[in-house]
Amino acid sequence: MFFPPAYAQSGGAGAGGFGFEQMLPFLLIFVVFYFLLIRPQQKKAKMHREMVSNLRRGDKVVTAGGLIGKVAKAPEGPEVEVELGEGMKVKVIRETISQVVTKSAPPEGSPPPAANEDNKGGGLLGGLFKR
Numbered sequence: 008m009f010f011p012p013a014y015a016q017s018g019g020a021g022a023g024g025f026g027f028e029q030m031l032p033f034l035l036i037f038v039v040f041y042f043l044l045i046r047p048q049q050k051k052a053k054m055h056r057e058m059v060s061n062l063r064r065g066d067k068v069v070t071a072g073g074l075i076g077k078v079a080k081a082p083e084g085p086e087v088e089v090e091l092g093e094g095m096k097v098k099v100i101r102e103t104i105s106q107v108v109t110k111s112a113p114p115e116g117s118p119p120p121a122a123n124e125d126n127k128g129g130g131l132l133g134g135l136f137k138r
Contacts, residue, residue: 065111071103
């Protein structure tokens with residue numbers, strides 16, 4: 008005989024296939040990415056959408072290009088008319104407004120703002136530890 012006899016060998020614990028133990032690090036990485044990157048970005052985008060949808064005439068705003076002006080007209084739709092100086096009005100896309108510097112007074116007859124409006128954000132643990 009030229010070949011030695013082959014004996015059956017028992018398989019190791021991880022040789023059975025693609026188990027849960029091998030997927031656990033990937034799941035943990037995804038959970039960390041979700042809570043540290045994805046979720047805060049979604050919250051920031053939601054706050055920006057609310058800010059842009061609540062624009063009113065008289066609000067002082069900053070555009071994405073760095074221009075500071077006052078909202079002259081805020082019709083329903085994608086455009087807002089912003090006055091940059093006396094007699095200089097430009098139309099900008101609503102989504103390009105990056106910040107509202109000062110809010111104008113709400114129109115007469117509108118409901119008062121929510122009681123918890125001043126406690127926005129607060130970081131990762133802001134919801135747990137209220138001021």
